[in-house]
Amino acid sequence: MPEKNYSEINPAWEGRKPVIVGFLCNWCSYRAADLAGTSRFGYPATLRDIRIMCTGRLDPTFVIKALREGADGVLVMGCHPHQCHYDEGNYKAMRRMALLRRTLAQLGVHPDRVQLGWASAAQGALFTETVTAMTERIAELGPLEWRDTIEDIAPRTPSPEIEEVAHGK
Amino acid sequence: MSPANDHYAYYPGCSIRSTSKAYEQSTMKVVESLGMTFQEVEDWNCCGATEYFSINSLPAYSLVARNLSLAAEQGASDLVAPCSACFLNLHKTDKYMGKYKDLNEDVNQALAAGNLGYEPGSLQIRHLLDVIVEDIGFDTIAEKTEKPLWGLRVAPYYGCLIVRPDSKYNPEYPTHLDELLRVLGATVVDFPLKTHCCGGHMTQISDETAYELIRRLLHNADEYQADAIATICPMCQMNLDVFQPQVNRMFKTDFDIPILYFTQLMGLAFGISEKELGFGSEVVSANAALKKIADEAPEKAKKARRDKKALPMPESLP
Amino acid sequence: MTEEKVGVYVCHCGHNIAGTVDVEDVAEWAAGMPNVAISRDYKFMCSSLGQELVEEDVKEYGLTRIVVAACSPHMHEPTFRRACERAGLNPYLFEMANIREHASWVHTDDINAATEKAKAIVGGSIRRVMELEPLEPFIAEINEPTLVVGGGIAGINTALEIANAGHPVYMVEREPSIGGHMAQLDKTFPTLDCSACILTPKMFDVGNHPNITLMTYSEVEQVDGYVGNFTVRVRKKARKIITDLCTGCGDCWSRCPAKVVDDVYEAGLGYRTAIYRPFPQAVPKYPVIDVDTCIYYEKGTCKACQKFCPTDAIDFDQEDEIVVLNVGNIVLATGYKLFDARKVPQYGYGRLANVFTSMEFERMVNASGPTGGKVLLRDGVTEPQTVGIIHCVGSRDRSYNQYCSNTCCMAALKFAHLVKERTGAEIYNFYIDIRTPSKNYEEFYHRILEEGAHLIRGRAAEVTDAARLPGEEGKLIIQAEDTLIGKQRRIPVDMVVLMAAMEPYDDAVEVSHRFGIGCSEAGFFTEKHPKLDPVATMTDGVFIAGACAGPKDIPESVEQGAAAAARVLTLIGQGEIEIEPIRATIDEDRCSGCRICNNLCPYSAIEFVEDLGVSRVNPALCKGCGTCVAACPSQVIEGQHFTFDSIMAQIEGVLYDRMEDTERVTYLGSQPAEAK
Structure with missing residues (x-):
């Protein structure tokens, strides 16, 4: 689909468009994205996806990292509940994401910027809908530019003692 | 609750x-x-x-x-x-x-x-029926029941309005009123037309059409030997009650089935007096039906001996 | 790391990618990324010339890592891994950037957006490939025996194919006999040949095959291991019969005083005794005592069967037995159950006596069934004058199952024929659409039409005994809109047959978990690929066949059974299989022994080493999901090939245009260098 003019939705987009980092599980949602491709379902070119084996692998740090490095939103997608290739990784992602969204809200990130969705390997259309809906939501919320806010809380170059604690030396 | x-x-x-x-x-x-x-x-x-x-x-x-x-x-x-x-x-x-x-x-x-x-x-x-069934629950209603409606055969009539799409009960064949009446001690008869139309305001437009709809309902309740029909809607009650004499005249039938609100039957079972429950205002008198309420639970029909030739009947859903 | 040399190859895929993505721009841009030694674009990377290009460059320029930007890794990752291997490069130092399915094909009308996105994807892959480590695949040997779960026609066919090829098979069946639903049927469409006549010889072969070990009245309780090496725990329920002594003479069940409705084999339409053999041709021939209905287990007395047993084969104290099997492959052929027609109250099943389910009707027309093949009403005496057959009960219905149940149209037409043949009654079929897509099926449909069955196009609204019009008294009335003439119709009939849908068993979801495979919301097992790999599952070494994966008729189930057998035979023939080394590892020096990971693992692959006070991953059991990796509070579990650093680097890569600087930066929480 032709690129939208996002500044019409929110003037703060002037000069750029939303960037969403996606974490897609290898078995369901990554294949749903493949299917969207083979079916030629168009969706906004806002998603930049990263394949992980299972949403259970999703370290909350990845989400924070993506937001910190300039993403306006993060979309995590896995297999539907009950259909996880690894039995229950998606349930673990569900719990982690709930907690993460609450934590991020306290750090000034609107919970809608970090979303969890499901799509089976046969649901290219659902994948497309999810990305489109998320893009619309992010467009409304405007750019995040979180690194400016977060620099004080999590400095890019940690102080030596934090390094020490973090690495258990 | x-x-x-x-x-x-x-x-x-x-x-x-x-x-x-x-x-x-x-x-x-x-x-x-x-x-x-x-x-x-x-x-x-x-x-x-x-x-x-x-x-x-x-x-x-x-x-x-x-x-x-x-x-x-x-x-x-x-x-x-x-x-x-x-x-x-x-x-x-x-x-x-x-x-x-x-x-x-x-x-x-x-x-x-x-x-x-x-x-x-x-x-x-x-x-109201949903509130009573869902929020109060059958257990509490059973506890409240002082004078069970033993021996009274009741046809549960839901009408067509509460079964429109979106109902949380089965819209094709709801059973929550059946269950409620059973808890009150009544004998609930199968009533296949339980969700069919009572005629609504059609009585004011085309009595022929309306009376035929009412006749079907009365006939069906009569077939299943109901002593009374329990309703949950003023319109249903009025059509079946008030127009029963006209229906009898038009179709040369002799239906004599009182049409009662389910709350009246609940009240009776809770031991509240007939007067307080508004009995007596119905056109087709409930007196004969109420006399059928017995002091003792009806004897459970003995399990008929298995007919050697007959095929087993599936059990109904629990 | 600075000596690493990355080669980037951007594929045109003809016009598939190059039509939407400016591939030259992407390749040129990639050349400017750190560590990229060479960057090219090429028409078809997957062609032999494209692959040779990579191989030659590795040799000529000393490339140490490769990125191919083309299609999905699910398409060509194995192709390029093999190319790397041929060039002497560890195949796990290769990364596929998916710029076709995830970019060019979904942003077809915006070349700028598609190119920008392709760069982000390639950028992520370049950063990621730098963090990858060489890995060696595991080699797993394939154990020769195969487990087949389910003794219906699909499972029977699988077992026979494998056993005839000379390999041992264990068959586990829940019921006392194999045969499945096919054993209940009378005639099979469209040929109308007798079901038992074509099934019984196959059942006999399974029972007597030297390579098949048959375990009926048994269930799989637990499955461990992986392709080639599964350990399976089977519970053989106590039959209460010493099978070595039993001759199957039948003196026991003919003397048993307990008569109960047989809900399984007779579909509720007939009776059996408490000690019973489901049907005369049962394999194995031994009966079983149903302890729930046996008088002895209820009252402590009776033992009629024991008294009359000529060989002393009854053992009331027999207990369940646990058998542990080691198998290389598993085929699930667990079949289907019939939709419970009572859930559609407007059709009156369970309320109106003369409403029957399709399986009840099958038993009725079966010569060995409760009526000896006569079509009779519930009273067991009266022949119906008119019969209504309602299609799509519990299928093609959003309130129950949205899917088409596939077999019922043909079965309903078969019923129409059988009723006509046996009673001469008038037949009314109520259908939404008639679906007869297989060989000779449409011809059968026309034959039934010519025989005079009435087919009314319209879903039946209700079945009622509330008579309204003359001629309806004492009948069942089917109300439906005849959509071909646009009129409401009320058809009074004596008997109604409901074509109930095929559904997964109630415990299908549980079973899918036990075998580590996926299933749909409804509970049908999920195939690896619905078109190109219909009998494999996402779990290597576990295959599916027949109606457990979706409604199927007999020919389809037979085909799937054979297909699953072929897949198993391929693996047995190979003798061993490479397994991707995507596993979790724990740095034991830094493990605090908190044991959080122990319970998280869905495969119980993490054990706690008591004397060292640390957790350890059993690589044979680990499947590499990474759940424990994300959960470790000390960050000492690493997921191979999807390491913390590789994902963090990929995040930076995909955000190449959003980063303040493209330098790799230390981030709070990253793995320290010595952990690697």
Whole structure:
């Protein structure tokens, strides 16, 4: 689909468009994205996806990292509940994401910027809908530019003692 | 009973204040004995019945939404209507306002003229039967039952209005009224036409059409040897009761089936007097039927000896 | 790391990618990324020339890592891994950037957006490939025996194919006999040949095959291991019969005083005794005592069967037995159950006596069934004059199952024929659409039409005994809209047959978990690919066949059974299989022993080493999901090939245009260098 003019939705987009980092599980949602491709379902070119084996692998740090490095939103997608290739990784992602969204809200990130969705390997259309809906939501919320806010809380170059604690030396 | 729901906004509707006073009388008695508080919506107006929507929909929706707005203002989370038509209109308006943005805007604009407004979804719209079955529950009702309706054969009549799409009960063949009557001790007969139309306002337009619909229902209840039909809607009660003599005249039948509100039967089982429950106001007298209520539980029909030739019958769903 | 040399190859895929993505721009841009030694674009990377290009560059320029930007890794990752291997490069130092399915094909009308996105994807892959480590695949040996779960026609066919090829098979069946639903049927469509006549010889072969070990009245309780090496725990329920002594003479069940409705084999339409053999041709021939209905287990007395047993084969104290099997492959052929027609109350099943389900009707027309093949009403005496057959009960219905149940149209037409043949009654079929897409099926449909069955196009609204019109008294009335003439019709009939849908068993979801495979919401097992790999599952070494994966008729189930057998035979023939080394590892020096990971693992692959006070991953059991990796509070579990650093680097890569600087930066929480 032709690129939208996002500044019409929110003037703060002037000069750029939303960037969403996606974490897609290898078995369901990554294949749903493949299917969207083979079916030629168009969706906004806002998603930049990263394949992980299972949403259970999703370290909350990845989400924070993506937001910190300039993403306006993060979309995590896995297999539907009950259909996880690894039995229950998606349930673990569900719990982690709930907690993460609450934590991020306290750090000034609107919970809608970090979303969890499901799509089976046969649901290219659902994948497309999810990305489109998320893009619309992010467009409304405007750019995040979180690194400016977060620099004080999590400095890019940690102080030596934090390094020490973090690495258990 | 869930503690959150001990307080309900109550929308009586017009019928209950005119043609079906017995419904309200018995409802209030039953509600009181179950320890529930119904707070009447102040300054409520007509729900528009069924016709207004087909004539001019925006005023019709606004008329209903005015009641929703007033009820929400009272701070209740649930709005109860004993009349099926009122329930349907209130429920439909709330649902459509939530679903259709334009309608919501138009209706709220209309309400704003009277300094009112309604946010769809802020009230749970419930039928009285649903509140009693869901929030009170069969266990409490069984405990309250002092004088079981032993021996009384009742046909449970739901009418067509509470089974419209979105019902949480099976819309094709609901059974929650069956279950309630069974808990009260009555013998519940199968009533295949339980969700068929009572004729509605057709009695005022084409009596031939309406009487045929009423005849089917009475005939079906009679076939299953019901002593009474239990209703949950003023319109159903009126059509089947008031027009029963006319139906008999037109079809040369001799139906004599009293049409009772389910709350009247609940009240009886709870030990409340007939007078307090509004008995006596029905056209087809309930006296003969009420005499059938026995002091002892009917003997369980002996399991018939298995007919060697007959094929086993599937058990009904638990 | 600075000596690493990355080669980037951007594929045109003809016009598939190059039509939407400016591939030259992407390749040129990639050349500017750190560590990229060479960057090219090429028409078809997957062609032999494209692959050779990579191989030659590795040799000529000393490339140490490869990124191919083309299609999905699910398409060509194995292709390029093999190319790397041929060039002497560890195949796990290769990364596929998916710029076709995820970019060019979904942003077809915006070349700028598609190119920008392709760069982000390639950028992520370049950063990621730098963090990858060489890995060696595991080699797993394939154990020769195969487990087949389910003894219906699909499972029978699988077992026979494998056993005839000379390999051992264990067959586990829940019921006392194999045969499945096919054993209940009378005639099979469209040929109308006798079901038992074609099934019984196959059942006999399974029972007597030297390579098949048959375990009926048994269930799989637990499955561990992986392709080639599964350990399976089977519970053999106590039959209460010493099978070595039993001759199957039948003196026991003919003397048993307990008569109960047989809900399984007779579908509720007939009776059996408490000690019973489901049907005369049962395999194995031994009966079983149903302890729930046996008088002895209820009252402590009776033992009639024991008294009359000529060989003393009854053992009331027999207990369940646990058998542990080691198998290389598993085929699930667990079949289907019939939709419970009572859930559609408007059709009156369970309320109106003369409403029957399709399986009840199958038993009725079966010569060995409760009526000896006569079509009779519930009273067991009266022949119906008119019969209504309602299609799509519990299928093609959003309230129950949305899917088409596939077999019922043909079965309903078969019923129409059989009723006509046996009674001469008038037949009314109520259908939404008639679906007869297989060989000779449409011809059968026309034959039934010519035989005079009435087919009414319209879903039946209700079945009622509430008579309204003259001629309806004492009948069942089917109300439906005949959509071909646009009229409501009320058809009075004597008997109604409901074509109930095929559904997964109630415990299908549980079973899918036990075998580590996926299933749909409804509970049908999920195939690896619905078109190209219909009998494999996402779990290597576990295959599916027949109606457990979706409604199927007999020919389809037979085909799937054979297909699953072929897949198993391929693996047995190979003898061993490479397994991707995507596993979790724990740095034991830094493990605090908190044991959080122990319970998280869905495969119980993490054990706690008591004397060291640390957790350890069993690589044979680990499947590499990474759940424990994300959960470790000390960050000492690493997921191979999807390491913390590789994902963090990829995040930076995909955000190449959003980063303040493209330098790799230390981030709070990253793995320290010595952990690697």
